[in-house]
Amino acid sequence: MAFDTIIAGGRMAENNQPLDMGITEGRIAAIAPAGSLSEARDMIDASGKIVLPGAIDIHVHIRAPGFSERGTVETETAAAAAGGVTTLFEMPITDPCCNSAERVAVRRQHFATRALVDFGLFGAPADLSETGVSALTRAGVIAFKIFTTAAPEGRAEEFEGLAYPDEGDELKVLEAVAKTGRVVVVHAESEQLLNHFGTLGRTLDPSRAETHICMRPALCEAVAIARLLTLNIKAQAKLHFAHISSALSVDILRRFSGTSDFSAETCPHYLFRTVEDVERSGVDAKINPPVRYRSDQEALWSALDDGTISHVATDHAGFSLAEKQAAKDNFPAAPPGSPGLEMLLPSMLDAALSGRIGLARVTELLAANAADRFGLKQKGRIRPGMDADLVLIDPNGQTTIDPKRLLTQARAVSGLYQGMVFKGAITTTLVRGTTVAHNGEIVAPPGTGRFVSPDDIFCPTQSGGSQ
The missing domain is CATH 2.30.40.10 (Urease, subunit C, domain 1)
Known part of the structure; x- marks a missing residue:
């Protein structure tokens, strides 16, 4: 043959x-x-x-063309390919927000001729009627996304249909999305507690990373998680918590085990970095929720070990150097986000090669679990019949995070990881059998990536086939 x-x-x-x-x-x-x-x-x-199976990064912000100074589809999917990410899911915080079937179509078309890796699109449930959520489902959204916080000041267009700080509205979202069979992903922090601690934090030194934690303590995250899990006992939606950052939240997740269908992710910056690293990096490393303490880091690793947390994703969110530097020495005012697409697989590979976690477990956390949770039956595993999304690794090599070598457009604000050395090196990345990256260089044309959607619906690709 x-x-x-x-x-x-x-x-x-x-x-x-x-x-x-x-x-x-x-x-x-x-x-x-x-x-x-x-x-x-x-x-x-x-x-x-x-x-290894190519990583499926379930939490990515690209936001072009509205904010192309932070990165374009071409630059950020190139970063993904170089980092061993063969499929990414883009969050709906764009300008305007990706909150209708029409905007999903526009977003999909923007990616179609530019993406180097496969891509799924989140939808914001602005219209909670059965017609509204069904239209987004038929448009092929990979899942729905909401925040339990209010829209940031001046960003109403980006957050239209995303911000649900009222718990009655949160219940409506869970019940509406439950009918679609899609997952609803939540950025969970309590708006009321953020306001409370934000007021207290105004008396603290804004240049300190510790101030950011004081203004967004673990309690804000844990309370919102507990509230949503309680609501979901009634709604019974497929619920997923983004970027778990604290030991307290891990404890809450464990306490609600078995009450409904829920899952959770954490990110490399919470697993490999602490507030001391943020302090050294400055506002480049400001992320919401904050990078916290060694005790939180250890609790997150424990949660990966016992399955309480079943996904690792990047929350990749680039900003321009000018945007970060405009708030230099002012953590409360700085925009939250850091690039991560080129650090996801290298960091977790290092953990495996160092003996902290099994390599087979890494493939579950980065690929198989995502494919299962979000309905991509052809992805996430190396088996006959599956998409040939593959990454070749040199276990004797090493990866040094050097901004000059990164492909993300946000390389200038990658200080959180700068200088880190990981065991192992990615040599080749294939997307559906096509080599897209080799030794850090892109070797495939834009448009190699295809739109992906849960396999319970037909999603035509550029060539007329199905995912």
Whole structure:
């Protein structure tokens, strides 16, 4: 049998034996002992390499063309490809907000000719009628997103349909989305407590990272999570919590185990960085919720170990250097966000190669669990019939985070990770069998990526097929 591509002699996370992998028409067609497969148009020598499923980053902000100074679809999907991310889900905070079927179509078209990796789009449930949420579902949104906080001042257009600080409205969202079968993802912080602690924080030194934590303590996150989980006992939606940052929130998640269908994610900055690192980096490293303490970091690793947290995502949110520097030494005023697409897989790979977590568990946290939770049946695993979204890893290499080498347009504000050295190096990234990145260079054209959606609906691609 002839294949389009054979990846020869690589080792998978679940099996330490050298294997050959045959790829045909963008999917894995065969997996066999090394040396078994030989006929193909292209051969990729993976001897000495680890072959992993491409990461699915379920939490990304790109926001172009409205804020192209922070990054474009081309630059940020290039960063994704170089970082081993083969599918990303974009949050709906754009200008205007991605809150209707018509805006999903516009957003999808903007990505279609520019994306280097596959992409899904979140929708904001601005219209909670059955007609409104059904229209977004039929448009192919990967999931719905809301905040339990008010829209930031001056950003009403970006947050139209996203901001639900009232718990009665939160219940309505959960009940409306439950009928669609889609996941509803929540940025959970209590608006009332943020206002309370924000007032207290005005007396503190704004240049200190600790001030940011005092103004957004773990209690704000945990209270909102507990409220939503209580509401979901009634609503029974598929609920997902974004960017869990604290030991207190982990405790709340455990206490509600089994009460409804919910899941949670954390991010590399909470797993590998602490407030001391933020202090050294300055406002470049301001993120909401804040990067906290060593005790929170250890609790998050424990939650990954026992399954309380089942996803690791980036919350990639680039800003321009000018935007960050406009609030230099002023954490309360600085825009929240940091680039992360090129740090996700390298950081978690380092944890695996250092013995902190199993490599097979990393593939679950970064790929398989996302595919299962969000309904992408062809992605997330290395098996015959699955999309050939693959990353080749040199376990003897290393990755140094150097802004000069990053492909994200937000490289100038990547100070939170600057200088970090991770064990292992990504050598090659394939999206549906096409090599898109090799040794940090992009080798595929824009438009290689395709729109993806939960597999319970038909989603035509640019070529007329289905995901």
